[in-house]
Amino acid sequence: MILNENGSIDKLIINTEKSEVYNIDCLEGLKNLPDNCVDIVVTSPPYWGQRGDDGIGLEINPKDYVNNLTAIFLDVMRVLKEDGVFWLNIGDAYNTPINWNFDDHIYSSLGKDKNGLDPNNSAYTKKRGNRRACIEKESGWLQYGNLLALPWRIILNLCDKGYFYRGEVIWAKRKAMPEGCCRRPHRKHEMIYIITKSEKHNFTTKPPIPSVWDLKADPFIKEKGNHTSTFPLDLPLTCIESSGIDEGIVLDPFMGTGTTALAAMMKGLNFIGFELDNENFKTCQNRIRKFKTEKAQMLF
């Protein structure tokens, strides 16, 4: 990376032969990658309005969230090889304010005694965004309480540009997500969507890949510090195994604490990643360093 006299990036040189995570905005990073250079993408962007830090997910209007992620994923598709596979783990959102704080115990039917979770549960303590419902009279879908179908809007945008929506996987969770008392099912799953450039992409066919995954709990959960929106190591591992590719580069434009990088190393693949948040970037670097020195694949 070459910095100019103001300390900002003048020229970023990415050597795709070298596994590396860069502490920059992914849109900036992607611009510096050539077309058709990565084999697999596994990523989980911030969900709309869930977080309080910088970056994607803070948009007041969900239309901006959809547009921003579409722009990033169009560039992801540009750098993906013709036979590559893009695995996208992304959650939807209701058009409601975020109401997760400790006082929600009053309404909650969750937890052992059915009156709320432990006060230290990350659902209450993690840094949240100040999301408000975004109502627009002229946009029928922006009504209060509507499930916004944000992943589908992004996927349809990619399909409109000619990319292939190839299926989805349900990541079945052991416990329902804490959602308080609400007139809707308590979600006990997350989705992983598969997008490709061609119908003839790589994929594991023997044995066939199931559409519901019961992923192993994360063996490295304690290393992830305060970052609570991570996926378990088994998620990128299973995505890599299911891609039917055993060499090449795995890209994660929202690298967080580096889970995808660890999975790539365990599978003998190279990785490239981008992460905006300094603390998450440091955690990521430490985990990669630790993995390299301790050969952590023995632990899993």
Ligand SMILES: C[S@@+](CC[C@H](N)C(=O)[O-])C[C@H]1O[C@@H](n2cnc3c(N)ncnc32)[C@H](O)[C@@H]1O
């Ligand atoms: C859901 S987390 C990813 C967690 C990751 N899968 C893991 O297991 O650690 C999303 C990450 O994207 C980062 N982020 C948000 N906007 C970004 C952007 N424009 N460019 C790069 N990273 C960004 C956030 O800081 C956060 O760490």
